[in-house]
Amino acid sequence: MNKTKIFFIGMSLLLLATFIITFQRYYTTNKAIKTKEKQTSLQEEKDNAVSKNDIKQSPSNNNLSKSPNAISEEELLRSQRNAILIDLRNGRSHQEAHIKGSILLNRLPKDYDKTKMIVLIVDEKVTPAITQAALNAFSKESKVKIYSGSMRSFDEKGGNVIMQNDINKMTDLAKVNFINYKDAKDLIEKNKDLTIVDVRRVGNFQKSHIEGAMNIPYSEIELRYTELPVFSHNILVYGANREQSFLAGALLSDLGVFDVKTLDGGYEDYQKTKTEETDEIQDKDLEQERKKDDKQNKDENK
Numbered sequence: 001m002n003k004t005k006i007f008f009i010g011m012s013l014l015l016l017a018t019f020i021i022t023f024q025r026y027y028t029t030n031k032a033i034k035t036k037e038k039q040t041s042l043q044e045e046k047d048n049a050v051s052k053n054d055i056k057q058s059p060s061n062n063n064l065s066k067s068p069n070a071i072s073e074e075e076l077l078r079s080q081r082n083a084i085l086i087d088l089r090n091g092r093s094h095q096e097a098h099i100k101g102s103i104l105l106n107r108l109p110k111d112y113d114k115t116k117m118i119v120l121i122v123d124e125k126v127t128p129a130i131t132q133a134a135l136n137a138f139s140k141e142s143k144v145k146i147y148s149g150s151m152r153s154f155d156e157k158g159g160n161v162i163m164q165n166d167i168n169k170m171t172d173l174a175k176v177n178f179i180n181y182k183d184a185k186d187l188i189e190k191n192k193d194l195t196i197v198d199v200r201r202v203g204n205f206q207k208s209h210i211e212g213a214m215n216i217p218y219s220e221i222e223l224r225y226t227e228l229p230v231f232s233h234n235i236l237v238y239g240a241n242r243e244q245s246f247l248a249g250a251l252l253s254d255l256g257v258f259d260v261k262t263l264d265g266g267y268e269d270y271q272k273t274k275t276e277e278t279d280e281i282q283d284k285d286l287e288q289e290r291k292k293d294d295k296q297n298k299d300e301n302k
Contacts, residue, residue, distance in 0.1 A: 069135065071119060071145035073157040080159075083117040083145075084108075088126045088134060097151040100160040100255070101222065105134070117143045123150070162222070165250035167243055175253040176246050178264040179236075181273040187236060187261065188212070195229055197237040199248040200267065204240065210270065213238075218248055225255050238263035238270065 071079075076099075085102035087094050094104055102121055118138045122131050131146065138144045147154075155161040165172040179187070187194060188210070196213040198205050205215040216224050218239065228235060237252065239245040242265050249262035263270060 069146045071147050073154050083119050085119045087121045096164050100162050114141045120146045122148050162254050167246045176249040176262045179261050180264050184263050193234050195235045199239045230257050233259045236261045239266045241266040241268050
C-alpha cells in the first residue's frame, strides 16, 4: 500500500471520528435542552396552579369598591382637605402619579392627627393582605376609608393629581421660570423680601447653602409648601443641579405656587460661578497691585 492511500485512509478515519464526536455532542446537548424545557414547563404549570389557588383564596382589591369602607371619587373630593391620604402603592407608582397631599405609608408622621379620617389608596398591585392589615391597624383609632379607583378616574372627576414632570418635555419645562446666576444674584441683593428655598437634603444644606435660604427637601415640598408665601411672587428655588431645580419648580407650579424663579444649574453651578467670579476679582486686584508696584519701582529708579 503506497503512502498516498495510507494518507487518504487516515484522513477518512479522522473525519469519521470528528463526525461521530460532533454528533454525540449535539445529541447530548439537544437532550439536555429538551429536559430543561420540560422541567421549566412543569414548574410554570405548578406556579400557575399555585397562583390560581391564591387568587381563589384571597379577595381582589378590585372588589373593594363594594366594601362598606370604600370611598368614591366624589366623596374623596369632598373630604380630601380634612383627611389624611395614605398611599399604599409602591414608591414608583406614587412618583409617576398620585393624589395631591397623599403620602407613602413610611412617611406618615408618628404624631399624625388621629381625629382625621384616613383614606387608604390602593391599586391592583397592593395585595389584599396589606390592605386589610392597614385597615385593621388604623381602624383602632381613626375612621378609615379605602380608595381603589385609578388616578385617571380621580383626575377626570376634577381631582388634583400630581404627575411626574420630565425636563425633556416642553409642556413640563414651560412650568418653570429659569434664571441664571447673574439674575439670581441681583434678585438676592435687591429684593429683601425674597424667600430662597433650598430643596437639597438636610445634610447638604447644613454643609453650605445660599445665605438666607430655608431648607425644604424635595421629598417634603408637597407637605410643606404652605410654609411659603404662596402669592408673594418673591420665591427663588434651587436644588443640587439643574434637573432637581427643575423638578422643584415644576412641582411648586403643580401645587399652585406660581411665578417661582428657578435657579438654572442649581447650587453646583451657583457655587462654581461664584468661585470663578471671586477668582476673577482677585486676579484683577492682583493685577492692579502689580501695576502699582511696577509704577512705584519705576518712580524710585528715576
